Amino acid sequence: xxxxxxxxxxxxxxxxxxxxxxxxxxxxxxxxxxxxxxxxxxxxxxxxxxxxxxxxxxxxxxxxxxxxxxxxxxxxxxxxxxxxxxxxxxxxxxxxxxxxxxxxxxxxxxx
Amino acid sequence: xxxxxxxxxxxxxxxxxxxxxxxxxxxxxxxxxxxxxxxxxxxxxxxxxxxxxxxxxxxxxxxxxxxxxxxxxxxxxxxxxxxxxxxxxxxxxxxxxxxxxxxxxxxxxxxxx
Numbered sequence: 001x002x003x004x005x006x007x008x009x010x011x012x013x014x015x016x017x018x019x020x021x022x023x024x025x026x027x028x029x030x031x032x033x034x035x036x037x038x039x040x041x042x043x044x045x046x047x048x049x050x051x052x053x054x055x056x057x058x059x060x061x062x063x064x065x066x067x068x069x070x071x072x073x074x075x076x077x078x079x080x081x082x083x084x085x086x087x088x089x090x091x092x093x094x095x096x097x098x099x100x101x102x103x104x105x106x107x108x109x110x111x
Numbered sequence: 112x113x114x115x116x117x118x119x120x121x122x123x124x125x126x127x128x129x130x131x132x133x134x135x136x137x138x139x140x141x142x143x144x145x146x147x148x149x150x151x152x153x154x155x156x157x158x159x160x161x162x163x164x165x166x167x168x169x170x171x172x173x174x175x176x177x178x179x180x181x182x183x184x185x186x187x188x189x190x191x192x193x194x195x196x197x198x199x200x201x202x203x204x205x206x207x208x209x210x211x212x213x214x215x216x217x218x219x220x221x222x223x224x
Contacts, residue, residue: 043215
């Protein structure tokens, strides 16, 4: 069964304290892995798509990486405005019409 | 501006009533999706549609119904058969029948009173 697991469930950081969020997946074949940011009471906002092991994408303080079994979202020198829930989703081959979501990591960055 | 519009933002339903959540997109996307989000849980797929006049059940379709009469619109009806409808509902769309990332609306929070 296709499955996505995110860890930790919650993460508290001091401003400037770098860390990583993990997304582990079990799928028959990976079509794509997606990272989203979700603010309270809002819809998820698309961040990155990764398609193959070894691929990396960057945006401001965020960097996403992908291996054959997991993806990491690295946050460098975070700011309070980076506080949000970060969601990971995968599309699996052959049924890539569906996105399977993890339960998210709630990040809180203290000033 | 292109995007996905969900309405209303908040919706209250009495037990035994059907309610319909609206989702409209002007991104010219082929695929549209409905997800349910409960506190502390990931998004769970209710229904999805790759093309007009066609849709498929997701993982938790019981108690819900949809239609796709126009490319731009994918309304979700929460029926009285849904025993625990209080949740945050998210609509999304993507290009090429689901072959790319999905973009989300701002959600509808449904509460049973």
